[in-house]
Amino acid sequence: MAERIVADLVVERLRAWRVPRVFGCPGAAIAPLVGALDDAGGDPAFVPARHEETASYMATGHAKFTGGVGVCLATQGPSAVHLLNGLYDAKLDSKPVVAIIGEDVTGPLGGAHEEIGLSRLFGDVCNQFVRYGRSPEQVPTLLDQAFRTAAATRSPTCVVLPRALQVTAVPDLLPQTAGVVTATPGEPLARVLPHDADLDAAASLLGNGRRVAMLVGQGAHGAAEEIVALADRLGAGVATSLLGKPVLDERLPFHTGVLGEVGTTAAAQLMGSCDTLLMIGTNDPWTDWFPMPGQVRTIQIDIDGRRIGTRYPVDVPLVGDAAETLRALLTRVPENPHREWRGMVEKMVDRWRETAAERAAAPAEPVNPQLVLRELSARLPRHAGVAVDVGSVIYWYARHLELPPGVRAQLCGTLGSTGCALPYAVAAKLARPDEPVLALLGDGAMQLNGLAELITVAHHWTRWRDPRLIVLVLNNRDQSGVGGGRTPGGRRSDVPYAGWARLLGLHGVRVDRPDLVGPAWDEVLAADRPAVLEAVVDPAVPLDAPEPALADLRGLVTDGDAARRVRERVIQTEAIAADEVV
Template identity: 55%
Template sequence: MADTLVADLIVERLERWGVDRVFGYSGDGVNALMGALRRAADRIEFVQARHEENAAFMAVGHAKYTGRVGVVTSTQGPGAVHLLNGLYDAKLDGVPVVAIVGQQNTSVLGSAYMQEIDLLGLVKDVAAQFAQQVSTAEQLPMVLDRAFRAALATGSPAVVIVPHDVQQQPAPEPAQEHGVVTTAPEWRRSQVLPFDADLQAAADVLDAGERVALLVGQGARHARDEVIAVAERLGAGIATSLLGKPFVDESLPFVVGTMGHLGTTASAHLLGHCDTLLIVGSNDPWTEFYPPPGAARAVQIDLDGRNVGNRYPIEVGLVGDAAATLAALLPRLRERTDRGWRDDVERHVRDWHALVEIRALTPADPVNPERVVWELNRRLPADAQVAVDVGSCVYWYARQLQLPAGVPAHLSGTLASMGCSVPYGIAAKLHRPDRPLVALTGDGAMQMTGLAELVTVARMWPRWSDPRFVVCVLHNGDLAEVSWEQREMEGDPRFADSQDLPAFPYAAYADLLGLRGIRVDDPERLGAAWDAALTADRPVVLEVLTDPAVPLLPPFPAGAAKLEQMRTGLQQEGAAGRHAAELLETYAAQEGAGR
């Protein structure tokens, strides 16, 4: 390897770990690595984002859509700082990402050199499972191998810092000598199962229950069939966390939808009235929407023992793979013959589906945002991929969109960082360019990152076998989720200085980039607009002028408890809040009528 550099060794090691795509942005700290990526361009694709934060989101999206490690690179100083948001997204949602970060030459470290910051100090929390600076050429393979194994084993980001002069050193020959550790780029997932006695203890708790509920999270992504089989055996209803939504078929009559503040009335009923709870692969933080402590006996299954008992006082914790553990648990469970509880659950699911349509068709000024997603729900291609941003659009995704089996949908769930949807969508589209992509976003998130990354879409789309990449922008001129939080949580009026967004012509901007823009301000045109967007010969920005006054009302009974605070805030807004107050009362009456 005498003719190659450490930078080339990095790329060779990435290849051996199965990496085919690196996201990032260049800079002098990674110039040698850029050269190595150029030399390996036929084997590893470098994806240039418009900003390092977005590159990190792309790496997280890659990990979520592919199930493999996402890799991102940046220069030192500001480039490294910009990575943090995406790396925290990976940490909090539990996905493997490796960041390769440049640094100034080792000879100047400690001199307060230009762009020199303490990178290990910077990432010590976000990359708590593994962060290391490479000081010698011989160290590089070992550090990179450990970074990948740590990311995969812990589902978290790992950071490898490589000073510029180390990247430029000759790649070393493999050696067996004191002070040199030789490692292998190898890791395989294990199957973890609880002990038989623990499985029986869990079965005893579940069999004793009369009203059983399952709460299913993203840890059940490979356990779709097993989840349904256990629910059928127990006569149980199934609720999902926000991150678990894509992994359960919501068309089934006993699947109640998403739980929590942005969840469904059926999920509120299920979790509020069950006497037994089985939590599968979920660490959802909306603890006020779980059964009241003591109201339900609980069993939890999670591959990560740190999550067991983390959100609810459980009786039996099963540390194991969700699919294998449920399969081992199933034959120990008795078949239910009494359908009383299941019939009750299914009635509330039917009531929720009726309410969904009523809400979507509730008049608003000019368009009800729920109607936007309701119209998509009837048109979403069976082979689509979905990316969702953070803000009020998450509520409409959670409540209005039933994902066809096999359609992946991802968002920044636990960090809940605005601006993730278009970077996620790019990562998904690069993974499967033959499948259409739909991104749901608000105008606030679009102004944060989406507008910049539309430039990336405009650059890339001619290479895609299926050009469909639809970004639906819910344009209401308001940071609507926070506006409603100001009313709900504080009893305060909306603060215009913090909440108003500058006007921007999203559809016209798409046209300017050579994409297609469609602007809708009439709900009766939504169906045709979605049809046009989903059959276009190029990426589309579907800009819909929506009503910020549509309330983000939690499902009752929690929603009923929030009404007075919301009313107090709206009353202080005077005439400006009258329309929102009327819609709030309409929504409250609709929910009350369905109970």
């Protein structure tokens, strides 16, 4: 029987925490752990990525799509540096990830790798927990602490294991650590509810509101039923943050869509016309599209009290789980639906939907990218996973892809780093191989990470019960930046993306005519293997960010006579908005 070493002990702790797979790139300093994973019989599995950055994206994508703890590994030096992007994604979007770093300092002092101190390197991104393993006896507790901290703080943590420690024999007298009972990361570890007095104050404020708006973020996941019930009770309109887009059925008649630069005019109008704002599980940074401070009374619900009031002034803070807090409010808020306001909101939504349809149908050279997402919207499979990259594709996703209940969608929402979508999609597909997954990205993201990670897809797909992993590449050949359009020197080298897929044994379709977009979606959705849909689109299609709500009133003094004048302008603006949507 082979001698039990610390690397085997690490695998045992990963198994105890029910980690299904570990993402990473092999290297000398982490080789013993990779060898132990290879001997583990797939429990947990080791998934080699083409690059450490995509491994960290996969770990974060696993956390985002499953609610579990993502795990990635790398070696010291540049390999560890490459993990930072995905770990910052996890930190800023509040997802639990554990990074395990191998270190080998047995060579000459002052070696190149030693110049990158791992404690300093990970000290910010994993500021909740960075620890070194020093002895076999420490390792089980060290890993348990890393997982518990990641789950409790919804953030990445880091464990550094020297190579010499990984190959150290485990003492026979080392006590067996008890099995771990895990909570679901990303959810509260205990029942958290606001104080009754705060709930009463929030209910009173909502009950007195005549034009209530609700802004829903990713923290409201699992609370859709309560949100709709409260919105109906108050006759409220609803908007979402970009990360909150999958929370609610977007076909609801009072759902105005995503708020912010990538969002809809209906959502901006909702914020510009409301007098009461309920923020649920959102830390949306696009505050230019919020109501003017002083225009509304505001309640904010968040499980993390540190986030309340950081983006916008709050009258009543409610620290608690979204669903639990909303259920408590529903018992306190009187039935007071404001039908005139709800009617106005629904007209805003109808008008926006007409505008969106017109924009998608507008001629372009050769294909309008908005049309590509709109054609997918009618075909999107139920219970699909959708991974979205950074770039103009976010605008088209936010405005034109309606997400029905059951569809999971994730993106690098706060960090905004390009190249995440295909690694996310791989993680989502490995977690649920019997459900379709789509990755939506531009040609820049495809060249950055996608071309390489398509090799990973080609390696795994034959073991998937549902082989559909569909990669949409919006090929606009433009590298001048989002919304840059055609500028001198702004052309990106073209790549045969669909041809590359076919070279790897996958399916590939290239579309450069608008009448073929719908049939192309039908083809890739019916394919018997993963597919790349390359749509050659027009880079000159304008992004058309909505006008910020009451932007012209920002910065005015809001005391005395100035406050009265501002209130009068708000009333006038609301009246104009009401006339426009009637």
